[in-house]
Amino acid sequence: MLTLLTTEAAVSFADKMDKFVDSTGIAKLLADGSGWGPVVMIFVAFFLLYLAIKHKFEPLLLFTIAFGMLLANLPGAELYHTSLFAGGHIDWQNFYGTAGLLDYLYLGVKLGIYPCLIFIGVGAMTDFGPLIANPKSFLLGAAAQIGIFATFIGACWLGFSDEAAGSIGIIGGADGPTAIYLTSKLCPDLLGPIAVAAYSYMALVPVIQPPIMRALTSKKERSIKMKTLRTVSKKERILFPVVLTVVIALILPSAAPLIGCLMLGNLMKECGVVDRLSKTVQNEMMNIVVIFLGVTVGATATAESFLNVSTLKILLMGIIAFCLGTAGGVLLAKFMNLFVKDENKINPLIGAAGVSAVPMAARVAQTVGQEENPSNFLLMHAMGPNVAGVVGSAVAAGMLMAFLG
Secondary structure (H helix, E strand, C coil), X not given: CHHHXXXXXXHHHHHHHHHHHHHCHHHHHHHCCXXXXXXXXXXXXXXXXXXXXXXXXXXXXXXXXXXXXXXXXXXXXXXXXXXXXXXXCCCHHHHHHHCCHHHHHHHHHHCCHHHHHHHHHHHXXXXXXXXXXXXXXXXXXXXXXXXXXXXXXXXXXXXXXXHHHHHHHHHHHCCHHHHHHHHHHHCHHHHHHHHHHHHHHHHCHHXXXXXXXHXXXXXXXXXXXXXXXXXXXXXXXXXXXXXXXXXXXHHCHHHHHHHHHHHHHHHHHHHXXXXXXXXXXXXXXXXXXXXXXXXXXXXXXXXXXXXCHHHHHHHHHHHHHHHHHHHHHHHHHHHHHHHCCHHHCCCHHHHHHHCCCCCHHHHHHHHHHHHHCCCCCCHHHHHHHHHHHHHHHHHHHHHHHHHHC
16 A cells, blocks of 8 residues: 555656646747747847946846846746737737736837836926027928938838838837837837837947948038027926927827827926926836836847848848938038028038937037037037937827828
């Protein structure tokens, strides 16, 4: 009898061990038909973590994106399921019985919540004073969006669908939340590659932009000193976000969520009566949403969606979009100088700040300008096109949604 019990115990223990071994990530990896794709993606996540931690490339979001990518590609973790969001729709029928942690958090991306909340924080940290003082900056910010539409046409020519082409083109706006918002609406299958491309190129602004700026301008143009901007009144600062929200929403309702949230945050900052709210959206809320947004966007970068030829095309088209946006702002500034007197000329370098990588692009314009003339201070002038680019990229996203959505 004792021998029988011992044998049964041994069999039961062996069954449990077999079950345990089968449940490990290693066993699932070996049994998974996807091969070594998850392993490659894990190493890609390690590389992005290295860039974020060691080289500080857009660390606030690249760090969280990389870790989300790591979590989603760990075999057997079951934190994120692409099948629940296949075809751009949420499979509510199977959601509550299947969903993992990142599936629930991803709803904030899918429903367009996180990018809009981030825009509230961005608005509360943005000073539109330089743009109000020099309305011509709107034109430079608009010119920098040429990269979005030129790349959209190029991506269509390469065989991408209209929705995918629009999502790829928005990389040229150098605005991560806008790129995520538009892609989640038009082509969520490409969210991982597009988010990684957008934030990687934003981090590389000091590397990508200066050669283009120098190639398109002369030493004399880079040395142009601009007049000091006038002081903007508090009344102007308060009216600006209200009026701009109404005007853009009436003309392009699809841009209202992003523009409305951006201007809500800015009005919190400028009105002076809700300082607690302004500080909250700039700090606590912004930080929490960035964590959720980054981790869940990174989770969409699975081996199936990332390791393919389309991803390489997206990365290539993204850098082209970014370069065209930089060139568009510089060239428009040069064109505008043909019609103004010498004392009112625009330093073309500030046109490159029209891409909405705030405030990095404006700092690059300042740095390149001071290389030619150490006494030249372009930062505040460049902030005008820079914040105009934020508005411009959101409007461009609204236009693409209106035409393609």
